[in-house]
Amino acid sequence: MTWATDRLPIVLPPLPGESLDSWIEAYARRLRTSSTGLLRFLGLPGIAARRLVFRLEEGDLKALARLADADASELDRMTLRSVARSDLLPQLPQSGDETAPVWRHLGRHSRFCPHCLADNGGRWPLAWRLPFSFACQQHQCLLVDHCPGCRDRPQLFTNQQLGRSTSGAHCMRLVLRDGRKTACRHDLTQTPAQPLPPDGTALASQQHLGALVQTGSPALHHLYFLSRRCLRSLMLSPRTEPEAVRLALRECNGGLLPDSPHDLADAGRLAIGTTLAIWASDTASTTGKAVFEWLIRTDQAHRLNVSATNLSIDQRLLSWGRASPEIVSRVIADADQDLPLDTRLRYRSAAHPRRPDLTDADIRKRADKIPAALWPSWTLRLLPNTRIDPRTVDGFRRGCRSKLLLAGAKSQHHPWAQPSNRLIIKMAFRRVIASPEHETAIVSCLTQLASHLDDEGSPIDYGRRRHLFTSESITLNLDEYTQLCRRQGWARGGTGRIHMLRWMLLSFLLGTHADLPPRNIHARDEFRYQVPPLMRGFLLEQAATNLAAHRIDEPVLWEPPTEWCDWTDWPGAAPEQISDSDFDTLIADRTSAEETAAALGLTTEHVRLYCDATGTTQPPPRAASPGLGRRRPRRGMLDPGFLRTAHSSGTLNQSLIARTADCSLSTVQNALEEAGIPATPRPEPLSLRITREELEQAYLHRRLSIPDIAEQFGLDRHRLNLLAKKWGIEIRPNSATSNPFALLPDAPALSASMAAISNVRNCVERLRRLVRLPGQRNLCAAARSLGTLPATLTHQLHALEKAAGIQLIERTSPLAATPAGTALVHEAEHLLNLLDAAQSSVT
Incomplete structure (x- = not known):
């Protein structure tokens, strides 16, 4: 038969949803030719019609559309490639492989509905080839998998001349009959199909799958996994399934269990597995939760003959390795109550459960976003309303910070997440956590905070602040503090008050309470409650000044917002649950922290945490009325x-x-x-009565002592000594001894050795003895001549030589001066003569 080369003589439009190979075969039957001859005319030689269901190249599609007067995009939608593009099928068969890693598409074979084949004249929809098609919505029955004639999957078409076959509803599979291979030719429209209830679960499941196919939802992948897991559970534990599972069995399989725990190729098994998988995927319904829990318990009982509480989280997840993240999350959430606290945090089982996926670098970034202890408002929420020692609360806060770094971490050990006092933190958690519900609240809260910190970050780099600010490096302007106290009429306080102010300033900068000795904890807690609002504002300004000095543009204080955590049943009290007006009324009457806590139904530590979180503190006492005086007179x-x-x-x-x-x-x-006694006026600064140049000239160059300089200028010697240290003038060890030759008129310049000797105690007397030593027989004779003891003379000579740094007298008989000593003896004689002359003139 010959036709025009531009198009086919007959136009046969495809049916809605028909597969491409079915349409080609129907076209060939209409033209009374074979599919091979038709494809050869269409310019597609060497392509079998049964392979057209998989794919057709773009050029061949256009040629086929032009000759058959059809739309190329419509023809492309008639192949499995359109389904594979939407990620519903991971791969199409290659090199003869027809099994994809997940859903097994049928390819050249197909399920079928006998009623539909009878109605459309043997035309085969593409949907019957899809692995997730098991029911006919129109005729409300299960699709049939096998031909009753050959008891095998029906072969749809043949490449030979059709001859007397006039319908595509016959099985064309070759079978062996009487020693010859011949086509089966069984009429598939006469095959019985299992009916389904119109309002049953199987048809509803097929409709749900159809909607997922239309939207290209990736949920089909984990439905496949759950389907196989449901069939496996039925085989492993046939009499423990929930009632909903038995309902699906009765509807789809007459109550009989499937004979294979893994294969979903059969429409009956597929209907059962898919129905149960859809139920198990429903996290909101009671039926869905019961089916999924049944899957988990069956899996655990099969792998290990132990109770679920004895299984680690890794053992629970062992057989769920290929499951989707959503399924793994549900398995982790199911194990939440049986896991240790640290494991619950790493797997985030109480909120957003998933496998740990954060590296050490991720945890290090999070560590820089949080202070060294949990924020006050979140501690207020998590701390139970029971009396707890303040040191235990401090350990709990630091422990929460370290636990916050475990959320999602692959490793459980990080040097920056492990505090040095781990034993104290462990004991604090034991004392604070009162119930499993309380632990769940802590895990859920910390997990959600960690997730938001990773996603949204923090406006404060606490890691940088911990590196920059210490108790020694922070700056507190004491002049401004003194002025504030004078304006408000407050006592300035002593060293203890300044130490407490510096502690609170450092706490503001670091976002947590700085370390204090145990004896100061009570004073710290009282200060947190009683610090006046103006004083707190002053310290916040000082903190901002310290940040500006390091060119840091950050808020002084910050806490994660309330909406970061959706937990509502707090073990403690949320700040928004405490009435501001009631709290202000109580502290306005200057009630103690204990009385305020009792009136609000809280603990004292909750009240102090509320003050830390909101900045609301006790106002200062009112000034006493004139004439009121003291109730008890001073004695x-x-x-x-x-x-x-x-x-x-x-x-x-x-x-x-x-x-x-x-x-x-x-x-x-x-x-x-x-008593009305005026305060002693503040003394005039010494810098107004003596300049630095005058002090350096007198002390360093003329080598006068501090007391002599003070007497000369009419100053207090102790204050002058402090002023010299403030100006950086090095104080001599014997600074109380003056150079006796400095006050001589026209005093000559002293040699280095004489300048050093001039500051030795009683240097004049010792120099008089020195000048008389040369020529003496020995030191003993010299001592008798000078009227002193030999030991005293020897000691004084050693002191002069040590000060001068040279040997002055040779210990010979008679005694003789060394060359350097001779020059110094002559200089001493000259100075002593000048000194004697000056004293004689005064007399």
Whole structure:
């Protein structure tokens, strides 16, 4: 038969959803030719019609569309390549392999609905080839897998001349009959099909799968995994399935168990497995939870003959390695209550469960985003409302910080996540965690905080702050603090108050309480509650100044927002649950922290944490009314009469009174103020009465002593000594001894050796003895001549030689000066003569 070369003589449009090979075979039957002859005319020689279901190249598609007067895109949708493009089938068969890693598509074979074949004249839809098609929605029955005639998958078409075969509804598989291979030719429209209830679960499951196919949803992959796992569970544990599983069995298989735990090629097994898989995928329904839990328990019982509580998380996940992340998450969530706390955090089982996937570098980045202890508001939420020692609370906060670094970490050991006092933190967690529900709240909260920190970050780089700021490196402006105290009428306080202010300043910068000795913890906690709001604001300004000094543009304080965690049943109290008005009313009456906590139904530590989180603290006491005075008069050395007498006599010594009365210096100053005794005026700065140049000239060059300089300028020698140290002038060890020759008129310049000797104690007397030593028989004779002891003379000579750094007298008989000593003896004689002449003129 010959046709025109531009198009086929008859137009046969494909049916909706028909496969390409079925359409080619129908076209060939309509033209009374073979599919091979038709394809040869279409310019596609060497391609079998049964292979067209897989793919057709773009050029061949266009040629086929032009000759058959059809749309090329419509023809492409009639092949399995369109399904593979949507990631529903991982791969098409290559080199004769028809088994994909997951769903097994049928390829050249097909399931079929006998009623549909009878209605459409033997035309085969593409959907019957898909691995997830098992029911006919139109005729409400299961699809048939095998031809009753040859009891094998039906072969749809043949490449030979059709001859008397007029329908595509016959099985064309070659079978052996009477020693000859011949086509089966069984009429497939007469095959019985198992009916399904119209409102049953199987048809609903097929409809659900169809919707997933239309949208190209990747959920088909984990449905396949769950389908096989459901069939496997039925085979392993046939009498433990939930009632919903039995319902699916009765509907799809007459209540009989499938004969293979793995193969989904049969429509009945596929219907059962898919129905159960869809149920197990439903995390919201009770049926879905029951089916999935049945799958987990069956798997655990099969692998290890132990209870579920004895299985580690790795053992539980051993057989779920190829499952989708969603399924793995549900397995981890199911194991949540049976896992240790650290493992729950690493697998995030209480919130967002999944396998640990964060490297050491990821955890290091998170460590820089969080302070060394959990933020106050989140500690307030997680701390149970029971009385707990403050040191235990500190350990709990630091432990929460280290646990926060475990969330999602591949490794459980990080040097920056392991605190040095791990034993204290472990004991603190044991004392704080009161119930499994409390532990779940902690795990869920820390997991969600860690997830948001990784995704959204933190505006504060705590790692940099820990590197920059220490108790020695922070700066507190004491002048501004003093001015604030004067403006508000507060006592400035002593060293203890300054130490506490520096502690709070460092705590603001580091985002956590700085370390304090145990004896100071009570004072620290009281200060957290009683620090005036203005003082807190001053410290925040000082913290901002310290940050600006290092060119850091960050907020001083920050905490993760409340919406980062969806937990609501807190073991403690959320800040938003505490009434601000009630709290302000209580602290306005200057109630203690214990009384405020009792009135609010909280613990004292919750009240202090609330102050840390919100900045609301106790206001300062009101100034006393004029004339109110003290309720108890002061006695002893603090009695106003005694203080007035001591002031008028000039014997008032505040430090002595404080030591004698066993009180602080501020208490003595308050007593003086109450007695109406004016404060001692602040002395005039020494820098106004002596300049640095004058002090250096007198002390360094003229080598006068500090007391002599103080007497010369009319200054206090102790304050002058402090001023010299402040100006960086090095103080001599014997700074109280002056150069006796410095005050001589027209004093000559001294040699280096004489300048060193001039600051030796009693240097004039010793020099007079030195100049008389040369010519003496020995030191003993010289001592008798000078009227002193030989040991004393020997000691004084050694002291002069040590100061000069040279030997002055040769120990010979008679004694003789060394060359250097001769020059120094002559210089000493000259200076002594000048000194004697000066003293004679004064007399």
